[in-house]
Amino acid sequence: MTTVVNDVSLQVATVNGSGSQSANMVLLRAIFQMGVPVSGKNLFPSNIAGLPTWYTIRASKDGWVGRKKEIDVLVAMNAESAKEDVASLRPGSAVVYDEPLALSSVRSDVAFYPVPFDKVVHPISSEAKTKKLLRNMAYVGVVAQLLELEMAEVERAIGKHFAKKAKALELNLAAARAGFDFAKAQLKKTDPFVVRRMDATRGKIIIDGNSAAALGAMFGGVTVVTWYPITPSSSLVESLISYMGRYRIGPDGKATYAIVQAEDELAAIGMVMGAGWAGARAMTATAGPGISLMSEFAGLGYFAEVPAVIWDVQRVGPSTGLPTRTSQGDVLSTAFLSHGDTRHLLLLPATVEECFQFGWEAFEYAEHFQTPVFVLSDLDIGMNNWMAEPFRYPDRPIHRGKVLSKEDLDRLGGFERYRDVDGDGIGYRTLPGTDHPAAAYFARGTGHNEKAQYSERSDDWERNLARLERKVHNARTALPAPVLQGEGAEVGIIAYGSSHHAMLEAREQLRSEKKLDVDYLRVRAYPFHDDVEAFVKNHARVYVVEQNRDGQLAGLLKLDLTAELVPRLRSVAHIPGLPLDARSVTEEVAAREGR
Amino acid sequence: MADAKTNRIGLTLADYQGGKSTLCAGCGHNAISERLLNTMFELGIQPERVAKLSGIGCSSKSPAYFMSRAHSFNTVHGRMPSVATGALLANRTLIALGVSGDGDTASIGIGQFVHLVRRNLPLVYVIEDNGVYGLTKGQFSATADVGSKLKTGVVNELPPIDTCLLAIELGATFVGRSFSGDKRQLSAMLKAAVSHRGTAVLDVISPCVAFNDHEGSTKSFAYTKDHDEPLHELSFVPVFEDIGVEYNAGTTVDVRLHDGSHLQLHKLEESYDPRQKLQAVQRILEAQVRGEVLTGVLYVDPAAPTFLDRLGMVETPLATLPANEVRPPRTALDEVMRSLG
Structure with a gap:
């Protein structure tokens, strides 16, 4: 048996509400602290307690952090899903399971490690509720021993997690140690998966995209945050509440x-x-x-030209859909959200670094262009933990856009809210409360002329709509430009958002396994930058990879591209509700390329 | 005052004028706009400090017809309350005036109305109430009375929503009902409402001359005049004037408002005290049974904290805080990054 080092996908199958989240974070952190690139993905039901939930931790020496379809090591703690979970494994995988589940008879081509978790934690606490929680930390100890994790790093991770809870810290350390000791004494390792120290995470942080977005907003100078709780975006605002309470309270409280x-x-x-x-x-x-509910106001924001930042942490629709699963299903509808000729600026972050960066930049774009800016994250980026480079402090000062002050008005004598003075489609605005008799204007969603007066005249309407179109079109060069990897290949791939992580890995799989070189363009904003059309021009066939059914970004591209380029596009759209995996992309592109 | 034609801040009535009304001649809404304009003039409020907010409908067009020197936002149907809330979060120093209608408030907008009131957002919320949708040519609204008849002969069978009763229950701290045709009462009520700090809901019966001013309508001029049951005579003494006449405590209730001005209610109904919530609710319910249009200040609580008081915000408007107060320093980011490593 050849040892497999630092290339393992571990899945913990538990019951929702059983308190396994702390244990999974400890495992993730321990691997991270050993310098091994790692990612964690929580696959959970729309439920508070009782339904199956899975947490996947992937350690990858190559730095792949997208979802891997295949599970190498399963920790089976949930009676309900255990048999199906075991049945879906590849031969050669390993299963750590709660002994009463009696799984070893299910099949013979995987390694089984039965652990009597209740017995293991029994000496640590006699309290039933505590014991139930400690079972989780006991599997951490078992997994640590089997995967050869450094126990010192496991203990350090537990210490960080329970830093403010001395009693819990003591109990959890004991439980992890008990699991470790049991495995060492009772289990004989027959699977090949191990984790060994590397030096690939030095200086990095671990954070979820929603927290990163919240930090971005805070450093972007956000002053008003309004929200209605909805999965998977709630933690963005909850994180913001926490950070703002710490860093945005003045000395006077x-x-x-x-x-x-x-x-x-x-x-x-x-x-x-x-x-x-x-x-x-x-x-x-x-x-x-x-x-969907915000649609009418989105049109008002576009038409009355009101700066706004709206984060859409996408889940799976239509309708209530799969509230706790990920997708990129809102791209097309959000680009045109609202009735009439509405068109919005979209930002498409792919990483937690970009959640932070777009978090503050979104306000710059919103105030510069005086329009709503939608940031389309998703559940995978938003709620899962990612390794990242420490965030870079905003590299430019806050710019509030074209706002006229009292002094400006003294100098100018007056202004017309919707006149295109500078030829960029962006008018000058004033803020309510500006102490000047000429400051006021009448903001409205009804037809208006350049002075913001009610107008039903065709020429006013057409001029205004043309200016709005120009304004949004101009934004394409100011918004984050697409990122190109590779050049000269015949085949191109366009992707965006969280699909990026699977794409990086798929590109390598296509190269090494299928002998197919592809260039990769990651789109980061809508309206599309001119480089997007240039990329399509430079490639005979362009696959558009995304996580929805209809190929929504491909659809947006077809609207924009010149007619002869449209046939070059091929949609690779997947919507299983799970984060996109590289294998699915690799196999589909290879098949369609005849490889 | 130096000149009778200027107010205490030296502005003339012309400084409070708006655009020419495009509503029907004789529309109650025009009379209300006129009262609003006069109120602001007489109180000597700087027009630039006022934010006018409205939804959709005839009522919601009217902010264009008074005080052009005040910023205004004509928003979407039934959603003025949320926009007003946001505006006040951004700038707590604004004097917010919401103008809505019965459809805009009691039907499509009732959800937002309810929550604005619950928060006690400091804003004067005027419902220009005519019982019908005017811009869509005369369908019943949710404030239409049972038995009221449209010109087409259609009779309303569903009970009306009493916005005043609802507002009192939900926590509004100033609730009144008036009539666009009662210049004196409406003026005093508006001045008091503007001087109040908290949500002031004023349901002003404002007959629609085009679609609901005929025989059989319960929101017509004639019907409202005939059934008007004023609870009291109102007088308002602004903070910058002395209380001239002393009234007998037994016949007058004197309410000191947030800014130090006084609302005086000279009792027509001996026992009515608008600071008693239970009594207010009971009296409104009685009026419904008796078919009265009960007018006056129905309820007032001048001391309750407003939504803005509860948020612990800095005094400076959030909108104009300098960059160094809204972007934490580099050291703050460094600290967060260290905690995540």
Whole structure:
């Protein structure tokens, strides 16, 4: 048996609400602290307690952090899903299981490690509820011993996790140690998977995308945050509440912000509209159903030209869909969210670093272009833990866009809100409360002329719509440019958002296994940068990889590209509700390329 | 005052004018706009400090017809409350005036109305109430009375939503009902509402001359005049004026408002005290049974904390905080990054 070093996918199957999250974080951290690239993905039900849940930890010496379809080591703690979980493994995998589940008879081509978890934790606590929780940390010890994790790093990770809870710390350390000791004494390792120290995580951090987005917003100078709880975006605002409470309270104890839980998403976006109009850097965070509800206000924001930042942490639709699963299903509808000729700016972060960066930059774009900016994250980026480079402090000062002050008005004598003075489609605005008799204008969703007066005249309407189109079109060169990897290949791939992680790995699989070189363009914003069309021009066939059914970004591209380029596009769209894996992309592209 | 034609901050009535109304001649809403304009003028409020907010409908167009020197936002149907909330979060120093209608408030917008009131957002919320949808040519709204008849002969069978009763229950701290045709009462009520700090809900019966001013309508001028049952005579003494006449405590209730001005209610109904919530609710329910249009200040609580008071915000408007107060320093990011390593 050849030892497999630092290339293992571990899955823990438990019951929702059993308290396994701490244990899984400890495993993730221990591997991270050993310098091995690692990622963790929580696959959980829309339920508080009782339904099956899986947590996957992938350690990869090559740095692949996307989902891997195949599980190498299964920790089976859940009677309900255990048999099916074991049945789905490849030969040669390993199963750590709770002994009463009696799984070893299910098949003979995987390594079984039965562990009597209740017995293992029995000496540590006599309290039933505590014991149930400690079973989790006991599997951490077992897995650590089997995978040869350094126990010192496991203990350090437990110490970090329970830093403020001395009693819990002591119990959990004991449970991990008990698991480790049991495995050492009773189990004989027959699988090949081990984790050995590397030096590939030095200086890096671990964070989820929602927390990263929250930090970005805070350093972007957000002042008004309104929200309505919805999975998977709630933790974005909850994280923001926590950070703002720490870093945005003045010496007098007063907050330089307001965070309001609204009565629904209509009110959340309405408050953002009011706050943006009145001059705050205002944002909300939501998911698909909330985005649908925000549609009417999105059109008002576009048409009355109100800066706003809306995070859509995408889950699976249509309708309530799969609330706790990931997708890229809101791209097309959000680009045109609302009735009439509406078109929005979209930012498409792929990493937690970009969640932070776009988190603050979104306000710059929103105030510069005086329009709502939608940041389309997803559950995979938002709620899962990712390794990342430490975030870079904003590299430019806050710029509030074209806002006229009292002094400006003294000098100018007056202004016209929707006149294209500078030829960029962006008018000048004033904020309510500006102490000048010529400051006020009448913001409205009804037809208006350049002076913001009600108008039903065709020429006013057409001029205004043409200016809005110009304004949004101009944004394409200001928004984050696409990122190109490779050049000169015949085949190109376009992807965005969380698909990026599977794409990086798929590109390597295509090269090494299928002998197919592909160039890769990662799109980061809509409207599309000119480089996107150039990329399609430079490639005979371009696969558009995304996580929805209809190939939504491919659809947006078809609207924009010149007619002769459209036939070059091929949609590779997957929507299993799970994060995209490289293998699915590799096999589909290879097959369609005849490899 | 130096000049009778200027107010205490030296502005003339012309400084409070708006655009020319495009509503029907004789529309109650125009009278209300006129009262609003006069209120702001007489109180000497700087127009630039006022934010006018509205939803959709005839009522919601009216902010264009008074105070052009105040910023205004004509939003979407029934959602003015959330936009007003956001505006006040951004700038807590604004004097917010919401103008809505019965459809905009009691039907499509009732969800937002309810939550605005619950928060006691400091804002004057005027419902220009005519019982019908005007811009879509005369369908019943949710404030139409049982038995009220449209011109087409259609009779309303569903009970009305009493926005005042609802507002009192949900926590509004100033609730009144008036009539666009009662200049004196409406003026005093508006001045008091503007001087109040908290949500002031004013349901103003404002007959629709085009679609609901005929025989058989319970929101017509004639019907409202005939059934108007004023609880009291109102007088308002602004903070910058002395209380001239001393009234007998037995016949007058004097309410000192947030800014130090006084609302005086000269009792027509001996026992009514608008600071008693239970009594207010009971009296409104009685009026419903008796078919009265009960007008006056129904309820007032001048001391309750507002939504903005509860948020612990800095005094400076959030909208204009300098960059160094809203972007934490580099050391803060470093500290967070260290905790995540």
